[in-house]
Amino acid sequence: MISSSTLKQLFVVTATLVLFGLLLFGYGIVTFDTPPVDMQKFTMIAVGMRKDEVVELLGTPDNQHDYDTLWEFSRPFSWPVVLISFDDEGKCIDKHYDY
Numbered sequence: 001m002i003s004s005s006t007l008k009q010l011f012v013v014t015a016t017l018v019l020f021g022l023l024l025f026g027y028g029i030v031t032f033d034t035p036p037v038d039m040q041k042f043t044m045i046a047v048g049m050r051k052d053e054v055v056e057l058l059g060t061p062d063n064q065h066d067y068d069t070l071w072e073f074s075r076p077f078s079w080p081v082v083l084i085s086f087d088d089e090g091k092c093i094d095k096h097y098d099y
Contacts (some may be wrong), residue, residue, distance in 0.1 A: 002066045008011060011023060014031065014089075024077075027077060028077035028078075029035070029050065030075060031075060031078050031098065032077065032078050032079060033078065033079060033080060034075060034078055034081055035075040035080050035082070035097070035099070036062070036075045036078070036081065036082055037058045037059070037082050038058075038071050039097075041057045041058055042082060042095070044057055045057060045058070045084065045092060045095045046092065047091075047092055047093060047094070048092060049091065049092040050090055050092075051086060051090045051092075054071070054084055054092060056075060058082070058084075059073075060083070061073055062074050068086070068088050069085060069086045069087070069088070070083060070084070070085050070086070071083065071084040071085075077098065079095075079098075080097065080098065080099040081098045082095070082096070082097055082098075083095070083096040083097075084096075085097065
């Protein structure tokens with residue numbers, strides 16, 4: 001038979017895990033469609049900009065793909081993604097906001 005103190009501890013642990021899950025889920029709902037970067041700064045990105053200029057505006061990318069020619073900016077638990085493409089010389093050739 002399980003003691004009442006063990007049941008209380010089990011209840012507290014279970015309640016804590018459920019509460020944490022609900023908070024995480026709620027955070028995901030609130031931030032799901034939040035852009036990963038300041039969209040005013042995103043509009044300032046222009047073809048021909050160097051990587052250091054993009055970093056100055058948007059910050060460091062969350063991921064770099066294709067041998068550092070495609071940068072991805074994203075947020076945890078959200079869909080919108082900003083993609084910046086560079087040529088072999090490190091100059092911006094395209095930008096895309098996927099929402």
